Amino acid sequence: MSETVISVENVSYTYKSSQNETVGVKNLSLSIEKGDFVAFLGHNGSGKSTLAKLLNGFLLPDEGKVFVEGTDTADEAKTYEIRSKVGMVFQNPDNQMVASVIEDDIAFGPENLGVEREEIVRRVDWALETVKMSEYRTRTPFKLSGGQKQRIAIAAILAMMPEVLILDESTAMLDPEGRKEVLDTVKRLNKEKNMTVILITHYMDEALEADKVFVFSEGSLIKGGTPREVFSDFGAVEKAKLLLPVATAAGKALVEAGIKINVPLTDEELAEEICSLK
Amino acid sequence: MLVEVKNLSYVYSEKTPFEKQALKDVSFVVDEGQSVGIVGATGSGKSTLVQHLNGLIRLKNGKITVLDIDLSAKKPDLKALRKGIGMLFQYPEYQLFADTVASDVMFGPLNFGFSKTEAEEAARRAVNMVGMDYDSVKDRSPLELSGGQKRRIAIAGVLAYRPKILILDEPTAGLDPAGKREMLSLIASLKGEEISTVITVSHNMDEIAEFSQRVLVMNNGKLLYDTTPSELFYRLDVEALGLSLPHTVRIVRLLKEKNIILPEVLTEKDLVAALLAYAGGRNA
Amino acid sequence: MRDVAFGQFYPADSFVHKLDPRTKLLAGIVYIVAVFLCTSYYSYLACFLFLVISIIVSRIPIRSVLKTVKAVLFIIIITVVINILFYSDGKVLWSWWKLTITEQGLIFASKMAMRLLFLVLSTSLITLTTTPMNLTDGLESLLTPLKWIKFPVHDVAIIMSIALRFIPSFMEEIDKIMMAQKARGASFDTGGLIKRAKALLPILIPLFVSAFRRADELAMALDARCYNATPNRTKMKKLTFTGRDVVAWVLTAAFLAIIIMLRTGFFGLL
Incomplete structure (x- = not known):
């Protein structure tokens, strides 16, 4: 039994400034089920981040509707409820921390929501444990690595007990090690706590383990499906200006040379496919 | 010999509770025409090392000679040094400051004593070199450009004074795939025709495998290996150093476990060629 | 620094x-x-x-x-x-x-x-x-009586805490920008007063640009954390x-x- 957490219905949004108008997204529809691990892929300006901001009510659609657990994001009385339900972690780990001590930073969200003192302490404990940063509780975030800072940022959102966790290019500024830390953390959250995760990224290899992948280009959804369905659609990948994982790119070259293999997504799969050539 | 580093050590915040040994007894030589990658986990001393080469950190222990300038001298000629060894930091677009692209790119040349006309000519050359049209961007504000374009302008700002050596710190960080591809081909095109030696600091092993002829591996402030990419990725235990393997190497290694022996390739192109050769042999 | x-x-x-x-x-x-x-x-x-x-x-x-x-x-x-x-x-x-x-x-x-x-x-x-954080907490607590005259004690405390939080970030940033401009041949310690003041522009302008960018992102992060959701804000720490x-x-x-x-x-x- 799946249950829809977010549904986007024919949504369009245009950025307007005094000089010009830029399309953010146009006529988008999609839905996200509870417990899904979803990836939004696309290059800069493809509309993936605009969509994310529409999901938690940072932006309100010009046309169409966005519902979070049945609540319309345009309902002003529910703004904070929606924001606490759809938590968002941003790109730059340095610009989303408000306090100089880690536990204070994590407590900030629940404090804003007026949560009881004892409950805040419990949530801070839990959130830090979930991202495996408990021993850093009373330290300053300043000296942490990028990956650790982003895990703290995730904990800070978790402390608000959201239904959905959005990572808006939260791995883009990290080194490979930091990216792995953050991805492992959200994957674990998805598996163990059944947290709905939306991972926004331009690295295709981060989307490999997603349940569903949506590819965006110029404000439109050009492809949606399992990673295998999406990555095998070379036309869509090219149109979205994405970079195939090395194994997939090599597999594609072999297929194009007339060698009959299934398109691999990982290094292991490519090795299997080569092995099975008889 | 373009760069010679001998027994370089460095301690941050000496004699305070925050003291940290960043470099320990590092020695190496870089010759003309090389592409050198510097790799290592965060905090391994890579940045401290390259900042020394440019005289941005004052040499305390050891000896460094860059382009015949002795940095252990009492007053080394820093202007000449910095003109000869261009340095691009991480996210170089954040250092753009002038009101127009032209004046930002001319900033370096003017500081290094070019005349106004020479600087303008240098700026035109450099901007065109990074694949943008000088006449159409020169009067625009650098802040109006897209992320990838800003980074190109920042690179032009260094290329403009024609350094012999170019140091790049994570040149593709934060770019989207299209921007990344453009940046890598730009760097590849610079090497040779314009710059004799490129030193790249990178976390991305795929890029190191693709572009470097030589790799310096830093670990806890020490220079652990000075070797070639194929030696590093095929013979040494890279993962123990907190580094990942390039995908190309992983694929070759996985196949080796299955008794399929391919040549020790590094680039994606070579991998595809090797796989095609293998598959073709099978099919025939 | x-x-x-x-x-x-x-x-x-x-x-x-x-x-x-x-x-x-x-x-x-x-x-x-x-x-x-x-x-x-x-x-x-x-x-x-x-x-x-x-x-x-x-x-x-x-x-x-x-x-x-x-x-x-x-x-x-x-x-x-x-x-x-x-x-x-x-x-x-x-x-x-x-x-x-x-x-x-x-x-x-x-x-x-x-x-x-x-x-x-x-x-x-x-x-x-x-610690600066502790100092802010102490100050906020001492100023609490001012709430009676509608003085926004909480907001002032948040502003202080954020300012303190960003001081090290900006110091690091100044360091980086200075190095980058020095690498392009800029010098900050030669010439007369006017020349020196002018030499600071290549540092100050990127710093301001970055400050605005940070402020923008921070504002969004504050919203994402439901800042101002309720007037009955609670506090985890009690002195x-x-x-x-x-x-x-x-x-x-x-x-x-x-x-x-x-x-x-x-x-x-x-």
Whole structure:
């Protein structure tokens, strides 16, 4: 039994400034089920981040509707409820921390929501444990690595007990090690706590383990499906200006040379496919 | 010999509770025409090392000679040094400051004593070199450009004074795939025709495998290996150093476990060629 | 620059470090008042002793404490020199043109110097032994009564805490930008005043651009964390006084009493 957490219905949004108008997204529809691990892929300006901001009510659609657990994001009385339900972690780990001590930073969200003192302490404990940063509780975030800072940022959102966790290019500024830390953390959250995760990224290899992948280009959804369905659609990948994982790119070259293999997504799969050539 | 580093050590915040040994007894030589990658986990001393080469950190222990300038001298000629060894930091677009692209790119040349006309000519050359049209961007504000374009302008700002050596710190960080591809081909095109030696600091092993002829591996402030990419990725235990393997190497290694022996390739192109050769042999 | 990355805080495990920030702030205020009540040399001696004992108990190396004076040493010297040269009452020791040095002037200037030194050292001791966060919490708690006059105590505390949080980030950023411009041949320490001021533009402009970018992102992050969701904001941390604080109050009160007694000549008892 799946249950829809977010549904986007024919949504369009245009950025307007005094000089010009830029399309953010146009006529988008999609839905996200509870417990899904979803990836939004696309290059800069493809509309993936605009969509994310529409999901938690940072932006309100010009046309169409966005519902979070049945609540319309345009309902002003529910703004904070929606924001606490759809938590968002941003790109730059340095610009989303408000306090100089880690536990204070994590407590900030629940404090804003007026949560009881004892409950805040419990949530801070839990959130830090979930991202495996408990021993850093009373330290300053300043000296942490990028990956650790982003895990703290995730904990800070978790402390608000959201239904959905959005990572808006939260791995883009990290080194490979930091990216792995953050991805492992959200994957674990998805598996163990059944947290709905939306991972926004331009690295295709981060989307490999997603349940569903949506590819965006110029404000439109050009492809949606399992990673295998999406990555095998070379036309869509090219149109979205994405970079195939090395194994997939090599597999594609072999297929194009007339060698009959299934398109691999990982290094292991490519090795299997080569092995099975008889 | 373009760069010679001998027994370089460095301690941050000496004699305070925050003291940290960043470099320990590092020695190496870089010759003309090389592409050198510097790799290592965060905090391994890579940045401290390259900042020394440019005289941005004052040499305390050891000896460094860059382009015949002795940095252990009492007053080394820093202007000449910095003109000869261009340095691009991480996210170089954040250092753009002038009101127009032209004046930002001319900033370096003017500081290094070019005349106004020479600087303008240098700026035109450099901007065109990074694949943008000088006449159409020169009067625009650098802040109006897209992320990838800003980074190109920042690179032009260094290329403009024609350094012999170019140091790049994570040149593709934060770019989207299209921007990344453009940046890598730009760097590849610079090497040779314009710059004799490129030193790249990178976390991305795929890029190191693709572009470097030589790799310096830093670990806890020490220079652990000075070797070639194929030696590093095929013979040494890279993962123990907190580094990942390039995908190309992983694929070759996985196949080796299955008794399929391919040549020790590094680039994606070579991998595809090797796989095609293998598959073709099978099919025939 | 990296040395002061986290305010001035000097980590140590001491009696002074463990005091409630409100105690330290109040004791600081009492000390400043006391310094201005000083008249006789005995009272200056009392202030000196109180300060020295506090420093010893704080387990911070004297060198680190004295370092904080370095920044304001110039101001102290100027004040002393001006006071010496322009104080005209009292027995004249030396005179030239409109400048005179008098015995009174020397005494006045030396007292002034001592006051300034005590002020700087005592406030430094507070910032050296208290994390900026703790200091903010303490201040917020002390200012709470101002809520009655609709003073936005919470918001001010958040602003302070965010400002403190970003100081190290900006210092690091300035460092980076300076290096990048130096690499492009910029020099910041040659030429006349105007030239030097102009040389700062390549640092200041990127810094402002970055500050705006950060502010933008931070504003979004605050919204994402539901800032302003309810007027009934709660706080995780509650400051609590302990026996240590009581000891500190008693000692501070005793000190103030001594200063007042010295000023009034022990109410005429001596």
